[in-house]
Amino acid sequence: MDYKFWEIEPKWQQYWENNKTFKTPNDFSKPKYYVLDMFPYPSGAGLHVGHPEGYTATDIISRYKRTKGFNVLHPMGWDAFGLPAEQYAIQTGTHPAITTQKNCDNFRRQIKSLGLSYDWDREINTTDPKYFRWTQWIFTKLYNTWFDAEQGKGRPISELPIPEDVKAQGDAAVKTYISEKRLAYYDNAQVWWCQSCKTVCANEEVLTDGSHEKCGNQVVRKNLKQWLLRIPHYAERLLQGLEQLDWPEGVKDMQRNWIGKSTGAEVDFALDGLTEKLRVYTTRPDTLFGATYMVVSPEHPLLSKLTTPEAEVRVAEYVQAASLKSDLDRTELAKEKTGVFTGRYAINPVTGKQIPIWVADYVLMGYGTGAIMAVPAHDTRDFEFAQKFDIPVVCILDPKEADAETRAAVLAGNACWTEDGAYINSVNPDKGINLNGLNKKQGIETIVAWLQEQGIGKATVNYKLRDWLFSRQRYWGEPFPVIHWEDGEISLVEENLLPVTLPEMEKYEPGEGGESPLANAADWLYVTDANGRKGRRETNTMPQWAGSCWYYLRYIDPHNDEQIFDPKVENYWMPVDLYIGGAEHAVLHLLYSRFWHKVLFDLGVVSTEEPFRKLFNQGMILAFAYETATGAKIASDLVEEKDGKYFHKETGEELRQIVAKMSKSLKNVVNPDDVVEKFGADSLRLYEMFMGPLDDVKPWAENGVKGVFGFLNRACRFFGDPENITGGDEDKETLKLLHQTIKKVGDDIENLRFNTGISALMIFNNHVLKQGKVTKQTAETFAKILAPYAPHLAEELWQLYGHNETLAYESWPEVDESLFVESTFEYPVSFNGKMRFKIALPIDMPNAEVEKAVLEHESSARWLEGKTPKKIIVVPKKIINVVL
RNA sequence: GCCCGGGUGGCGGAAUUGGUAGACGCGCUGGACUCAAAAUCCAGUGAUAGCAAUAUCGUGCGGGUUCGAUUCCCGCCCCGGGUACCA
Numbered sequence: 001m002d003y004k005f006w007e008i009e010p011k012w013q014q015y016w017e018n019n020k021t022f023k024t025p026n027d028f029s030k031p032k033y034y035v036l037d038m039f040p041y042p043s044g045a046g047l048h049v050g051h052p053e054g055y056t057a058t059d060i061i062s063r064y065k066r067t068k069g070f071n072v073l074h075p076m077g078w079d080a081f082g083l084p085a086e087q088y089a090i091q092t093g094t095h096p097a098i099t100t101q102k103n104c105d106n107f108r109r110q111i112k113s114l115g116l117s118y119d120w121d122r123e124i125n126t127t128d129p130k131y132f133r134w135t136q137w138i139f140t141k142l143y144n145t146w147f148d149a150e151q152g153k154g155r156p157i158s159e160l161p162i163p164e165d166v167k168a169q170g171d172a173a174v175k176t177y178i179s180e181k182r183l184a185y186y187d188n189a190q191v192w193w194c195q196s197c198k199t200v201c202a203n204e205e206v207l208t209d210g211s212h213e214k215c216g217n218q219v220v221r222k223n224l225k226q227w228l229l230r231i232p233h234y235a236e237r238l239l240q241g242l243e244q245l246d247w248p249e250g251v252k253d254m255q256r257n258w259i260g261k262s263t264g265a266e267v268d269f270a271l272d273g274l275t276e277k278l279r280v281y282t283t284r285p286d287t288l289f290g291a292t293y294m295v296v297s298p299e300h301p302l303l304s305k306l307t308t309p310e311a312e313v314r315v316a317e318y319v320q321a322a323s324l325k326s327d328l329d330r331t332e333l334a335k336e337k338t339g340v341f342t343g344r345y346a347i348n349p350v351t352g353k354q355i356p357i358w359v360a361d362y363v364l365m366g367y368g369t370g371a372i373m374a375v376p377a378h379d380t381r382d383f384e385f386a387q388k389f390d391i392p393v394v395c396i397l398d399p400k401e402a403d404a405e406t407r408a409a410v411l412a413g414n415a416c417w418t419e420d421g422a423y424i425n426s427v428n429p430d431k432g433i434n435l436n437g438l439n440k441k442q443g444i445e446t447i448v449a450w451l452q453e454q455g456i457g458k459a460t461v462n463y464k465l466r467d468w469l470f471s472r473q474r475y476w477g478e479p480f481p482v483i484h485w486e487d488g489e490i491s492l493v494e495e496n497l498l499p500v501t502l503p504e505m506e507k508y509e510p511g512e513g514g515e516s517p518l519a520n521a522a523d524w525l526y527v528t529d530a531n532g533r534k535g536r537r538e539t540n541t542m543p544q545w546a547g548s549c550w551y552y553l554r555y556i557d558p559h560n561d562e563q564i565f566d567p568k569v570e571n572y573w574m575p576v577d578l579y580i581g582g583a584e585h586a587v588l589h590l591l592y593s594r595f596w597h598k599v600l601f602d603l604g605v606v607s608t609e610e611p612f613r614k615l616f617n618q619g620m621i622l623a624f625a626y627e628t629a630t631g632a633k634i635a636s637d638l639v640e641e642k643d644g645k646y647f648h649k650e651t652g653e654e655l656r657q658i659v660a661k662m663s664k665s666l667k668n669v670v671n672p673d674d675v676v677e678k679f680g681a682d683s684l685r686l687y688e689m690f691m692g693p694l695d696d697v698k699p700w701a702e703n704g705v706k707g708v709f710g711f712l713n714r715a716c717r718f719f720g721d722p723e724n725i726t727g728g729d730e731d732k733e734t735l736k737l738l739h740q741t742i743k744k745v746g747d748d749i750e751n752l753r754f755n756t757g758i759s760a761l762m763i764f765n766n767h768v769l770k771q772g773k774v775t776k777q778t779a780e781t782f783a784k785i786l787a788p789y790a791p792h793l794a795e796e797l798w799q800l801y802g803h804n805e806t807l808a809y810e811s812w813p814e815v816d817e818s819l820f821v822e823s824t825f826e827y828p829v830s831f832n833g834k835m836r837f838k839i840a841l842p843i844d845m846p847n848a849e850v851e852k853a854v855l856e857h858e859s860s861a862r863w864l865e866g867k868t869p870k871k872i873i874v875v876p877k878k879i880i881n882v883v884l
Numbered sequence: 885g886c887c888c889g890g891g892u893g894g895c896g897g898a899a900u901u902g903g904u905a906g907a908c909g910c911g912c913u914g915g916a917c918u919c920a921a922a923a924u925c926c927a928g929u930g931a932u933a934g935c936a937a938u939a940u941c942g943u944g945c946g947g948g949u950u951c952g953a954u955u956c957c958c959g960c961c962c963c964g965g966g967u968a969c970c971a
Contacts, residue, residue: 367970707909759908828904833952879903883951
């Protein structure tokens with residue numbers, strides 16, 4: 001049978017669609033397996049070859065698990081809110097919904113052409129009002145939830161205890177108190193603003209160079225009324241939850257770093273001439289004896305009080321200058337420390353000495369208390385600062401492990417030592433404190449106990465995680481179900497009135513000064529309540545993360561108009577057993593999703609504490625590119641190859657082959673449609689999996705596609721030719737290899753090692769090609785184990801062997817381990833670790849006889865050189881090593 | 885700087901718990917088929933030396949542990965990702 005993939009593939013895709021082969025019933029009698037892809041943003045550019053990488057992997061797992069008797073949930077949908085459709089609307093006036101629809105249709109067509117076994121009846125779209133009705137519903141839940149620190153969980157706002165003193169202040173105070181506890185709140189926030197996108201962005205969306213991750217333009221600070229979510233309340237839970245997850249350690253680490261937990265202590269410093277105290281946060285309270293000055297951030301609320309009249313001018317100037325600096329200047333570029341003395345002194349509580357208080361922008365208001373005690377001898381930043389401004393450096397940790405020179409410098413206060421050591425100068429009998437002789441752990445415990453006793457400090461925990469800025473100044477997003485009333489009250493749109501849909505508009509331009517385009521939708525914007533009170537709808541929309549935060553829950557029950565989903569069904573399907581997608585979502589999407597999920601868990605909406613049990617990141621698919629000796633990139637169509645070297649077609653200059661991201665300018669973008677047309681979907685699937693380990697970054701090579709295409713051709717020609725299929729018993733060697741292959745392919749799928757699984761299939765195919773004939777049973781087994789990878793060809797073969805039904809639910813072949821039992825093993829024999837020859841011996845032969853057989857072997861004499869071996873190591877079924 | 889990954893032929897990559905380094909595929913070389921090409925098939929292919937059998941070297945570098953190290957330990961170098969004045 002010739003390999004006519006162009007006929008086979010559409011035929012089976014049609015069959016699967018007509019028969020709803022992959023429609024997933026909520027059949028609770030079977031064990032379930034939920035395999036999820038990170039759903040795509042349907043861009044106008046269509047599918048990139050990176051998409052099918054993850055999709056093929058999950059498809060192989062899905063198809064395999066079905067044959068192992070699992071009820072498999074494998075859905076697909078569209079994360080379709082987003083800026084490109086809105087920008088296109090601004091340019092052309094085309095409604096984003098129309099653009100989105102078109103793009104979704106194209107993505108669906110492309111994905112279907114790959115033969116992926118999705119249950120298309122569960123398709124979802126985040127821009128569908130029937131979907132975002134529930135996104136809005138979750139927002140109302142967040143708004144109406146507070147975090148009970150004692151119980152460590154979120155609870156309905158109706159259960160929030162109101163302190164008596166708040167009650168005494170009246171209704172307004174109670175309302176304020178409540179709104180300060182809600183997980184979602186509306187407030188003035190210093191936010192990142194992208195002038196190019198005319199919208200705010202979350203901290204997480206700003207890259208380290210101060211650019212917006214979406215567009216690459218620099219962002220600026222701006223003060224705006226915004227919606228924020230109190231994700232830091234869940235910091236500890238988000239951290240702890242990681243422990244139970246089967247996720248790549250790297251991703252867990254990134255989340256841990258992002259959450260940024262640190263343990264330390266808060267210490268109150270008395271101030272000279274003021275009754276106020278200055279509170280600092282430190283992770284090293286044990287170095288208190290070395291604190292020779294203090295620093296407050298330029299935004300510190302106490303700064304004006306601290307500043308003495310003589311210092312007023314310079315402090316004001318400094319604060320002014322700092323406020324003009326972007327955060328970028330304050331961090332990356334300006335490594336050189338700046339600061340001015342406030343004129344005020346604090347009292348070091350352990351030494352009783354006066355220490356100066358400075359203001360400097362290397363201390364950030366947003367972390368800890370916005371003030372620090374500076375220990376220049378044992379903190380590099382403080383040391384730098386102290387050196388520059390000539391502040392005393394007092395060493396209180398003797399660096400015993402350091403070399404003599406370093407040690408001397410540190411002890412003299414001329415160098416900084418941040419490692420552990422032995423405390424010195426850390427005793428004050430008057431205050432009843434002595435750390436000398438303790439180690440770091442004991443030192444911290446002792447000083448914290450002392451601070452607590454004195455009532456001037458306590459152990460504390462800090463997190464880097466900040467409130468999540470949750471609103472955007474865009475049209476194409478979920479509207480908030482919120483109304484701002486003329487009297488200042490904020491209320492939610494009632495649940496039975498959801499969804500709040502987007503108004504039709506003629507123009508989609510954002511308003512000036514940070515207003516969303518929705519501010520122009522007069523008919524939609526204004527509302528009046530039953531009492532005639534006027535109100536205005538929230539004009540911001542939710543960020544794109546909103547829809548993707550919970551989509552995996554909607555697949556479970558996508559058409560339910562009564563509830564977000566039926567809890568019985570949720571209880572069956574959750575959690576997601578395997579989630580595959582790009583590593584770029586390591587923190588943002590995955591952290592946000594976990595946060596929402598935990599809130600929903602606390603409220604009893606979902607049944608699992610974590611949404612994604614196992615996570616796997618596919619590596620990016622790159623492409624070869626070419627550059628000159630000076631590093632200039634050359635578009636691929638200007639490159640020619642000669643004898644394995646690359647030259648510029650026009651200049652003749654020799655070029656270097658490099659690996660880079662696919663890009664239009666390099667002309668090395670691979671379109672999946674072209675690959676499918678030329679080699680077929682099965683070849684594309686197979687190649688994407690054969691390129692290398694799923695999590696590796698790897699370059700696309702068209703010759704590689706030809707390689708797997710050749711394999712499918714040979715397999716099709718051999719297994720599709722009735723003359724090669726015989727009756728009778730299978731050849732022993734073939735049978736053994738077949739079972740080894742079943743085992744290898746199955747194990748490799750379970751472990752997501754698809755490249756070596758394909759290699760095993762190739763080895764088997766090469767074998768039978770040489771063998772010439774196989775039994776029908778062998779041929780059928782081959783079709784079954786090929787099916788997860790190349791389902792179209794497998795179905796075709798299966799049909800050829802006389803079956804009328806799909807093989808998608810045929811059970812996975814059993815491995816007959818007894819075939820692997822061998823009576824002899826061909827031992828590699830090495831002398832002093834170098835392999836010299838091989839000898840076949842019975843595996844149950846006693847060691848003494850093995851040694852004898854080895855030494856008597858004709859080749860041994862040559863390596864023994866007349867010597868008597870010192871030792872002979874025999875590792876059964878592994879190796880024999882003769883030690884001379 | 886700090887935290888994660890990773891360095892294996894010309895290329896993508898294999899190698900259970902330490903046990904024959906280079907599976908499988910690409911590329912290349914030679915051959916068959918063909919008027920010829922493509923396609924297909926067969927053989928070879930880590931480097932060096934040799935007609936060959938074979939030998940020596942070989943998994944980023946330098947040490948170590950071991951009968952035996954791509955694998956474990958110590959010290960470096962390089963590449964990729966994340967993060968960055970978080971006290």
